[in-house]
Structure formats: structure tokens, C-alpha cells
Amino acid sequence: MDHVAAVPAGRAARNGDLTVLLTSVSSDSHTWNLVFLQLVLEELGHQVHNLGACVPDDLLIAEAERLRPDLIVVSTVNGHGFHDGLRVITQLRDRPGLSQVPAVIGGKLGIDGPGSDGSRAKLMSAGFDAVFDDGTGLTAFQSFVRQLTTGVAS
Numbered sequence: 001m002d003h004v005a006a007v008p009a010g011r012a013a014r015n016g017d018l019t020v021l022l023t024s025v026s027s028d029s030h031t032w033n034l035v036f037l038q039l040v041l042e043e044l045g046h047q048v049h050n051l052g053a054c055v056p057d058d059l060l061i062a063e064a065e066r067l068r069p070d071l072i073v074v075s076t077v078n079g080h081g082f083h084d085g086l087r088v089i090t091q092l093r094d095r096p097g098l099s100q101v102p103a104v105i106g107g108k109l110g111i112d113g114p115g116s117d118g119s120r121a122k123l124m125s126a127g128f129d130a131v132f133d134d135g136t137g138l139t140a141f142q143s144f145v146r147q148l149t150t151g152v153a154s
Contacts, residue, residue, distance in 0.1 A: 018070035018148060023051040023060050025084035030077045033107060037075055040138065044145055046071075061091055064098050071148060072103040081109040082119040086126050093127040102148060106132030106141060 020041050022034060031053045038048045049067055051060065064072060072092065074085060085105045092098045105128050109119050120131045132141050 018046045018145070019067060020046050020048045020071045020073060021051070021060075021064055021067055021069040022048050022073045022075070023055045023063075024053045025074060025076050025081060025088060026054060026056050027080045027084055028076045028078040029053045033075045033077050037073060040142065041073070041145065044142065045149075046145070057088055057091055060088060061095065061098075064092060064101070065095065068097065069101060071145065072098075072101055074103070074105040076105070076107040076109065079108050079110060081105060081107055082123065085109065085123055085128070089123070089127040102129045104128060104130040104132065104141070104144065106136065107134065109133050 022038055022041065024030065024034060034050055034052065038050045041048045049063070049069070051063060074081075074088060076084065089103060089105070092101070092103060105123060109123070109131070120133060123131045130141075130144050132144075
């Protein structure tokens with residue numbers, strides 16, 4: 001799959017909106033979750049750059065450095081999100097320009113069910129600001145995103 005940036009970088013947040021980089025992990029070919037989350041984020045008034053499915057780590061890092069988003073959202077439904085998420089967040093946090101960008105992960109993070117192996121705590125320790133596993137629900141995600149807009153200048 002070819003991944004191409006659809007919108008140029010350099011847009012500043014205004015009127016409480018955020019620039020959001022939405023992605024899946026390299027092993028996940030699902031797209032419906034990404035489309036759904038894009039619509040949710042756009043309904044909240046944010047500009048979304050959706051990288052799509054099966055995003056290689058190096059592309060995610062390059063686009064995050066190029067766009068300098070206000071939020072990075074990683075979504076996965078294939079059950080490998082925990083392992084892929086740990087790898088991705090480590091790379092994001094190792095980049096000086098990305099080390100403080102809020103990043104969240106959500107979806108089916110493992111094959112044993114939500115939180116069964118302490119994955120949430122491990123992902124948070126690795127650098128994610130929030131983890132929304134299968135059973136969390138959309139309201140918690142929306143609430144987290146709304147909190148980010150509190151400090152955005154009009």
C-alpha cells in the first residue's frame with residue numbers, strides 16, 4: 001500500500017481545533033476503525049491526517065516530524081497493538097521534536113482480551129499518554145481529546 005500525505009504541513013491550530021495524526025500499526029490492515037475515528041475527530045472540529053493501514057514505523061515517524069501534530073492517535077484491531085505500539089511509542093519518544101506530543105493508542109491491543117496482561121500500564125510507562133483498549137468505549141477517548149483543546153489559543 002502506498003502512503004502519501006494528503007494535506008501539507010504547517011497549519012496552525014485555531015478555534016480550539018487540533019492537528020491530529022491518525023494511524024494504524026505496520027501489521028494492521030484494518031481501515032474501518034480509522035475511518036470511524038477520523039469522523040469522530042472531525043466532528044470534534046479537528047483536522048485529521050489519516051495515514052491509513054499497514055503504516056511502516058519509519059513513515060509514521062517521518063509524517064509526525066513533518067506535520068508536528070497536536071495529537072497522535074494509533075488505532076489497531078488485529079490483536080498485535082501491544083507489541084507494535086511499544087515499538088512505535090519508543091521511536092516517537094526518542095525523537096526530540098516528538099517526545100512531548102500527546103500520543104494515544106486504542107483498539108484490540110492483545111489476543112487475550114482487554115488489560116489481561118497489564119498491557120495498559122506497560123504502554124503508559126513506555127510513553128503513551130492514554131490507552132483505550134477494546135472495552136474502554138468512545139466517551140473516554142472523546143473526553144481525552146476535548147481536554148487537549150483547553151489550552152489551544154483562538
